[in-house]
Amino acid sequence: EEQLVESGGGLVQPGRSLRLSCAASGFTFDDYAMHWVRQAPGKGLEWVSYISWNSGSLGYAESVKGRFTISRDNAKNFLYLQMNSLRAEDTALYYCAKDTSSGGYNWFDPWGQGTLVTVSS
């Protein structure tokens, strides 16, 4: 069974940093692109970032460009999101999701259960 488990969320002050992790299992991790998607409390889904199978292609939403960095470790089957200069508006449940292509252009399946990031003083 394909499974994604996020970790690393928590309460952080504005301007500080946080690193999210996503452990993948049940599929050949380095065959697929991966994404981060977030959902602010009571709001809709917002795509955050993607990384291609070999890290050769990356993409970011305008709202996080220059502050967040996506990366992956194919040897360990892990996806990461380094979040710097955090703002109150970054408060959300962060999901990792597997793309069904290697390049990051397809649909997302499966999704993890999410990890909550709260940015507040």
Place this chain on the structure above:
Amino acid sequence: QSVLTQPPSVSGAPGQRVTISCTGSSSNIGVGYDVHWYQQLPGTAPKLLIFGNTNRPSGVPDRFSGSKSGTSASLAITGLQAEDEADYYCQSYDGSLSGSVFGTGTKVTVL
């Protein structure tokens, strides 16, 4: 800021048919990128419902169907059931933004 527009809510009685629209533009749906749909039950992660505009993953009831035309797509639920009460999101790729985009989301209420 969502690039794909959906109605905030739709409702119907059990057994009825409801449709959810997803309106994009010439940089995403209109240029030929596929549309996918997700169902999010309360307190859970989104789950893939329709992929590649019209295809259902294994296990998704055939009450759910998708279509696409021009710069828009639609999700139809026929024979509405109480368990279908959830939030639904469309998703596509946007060439101008060089990334994926989601719809604004639609809450389906079963009366």
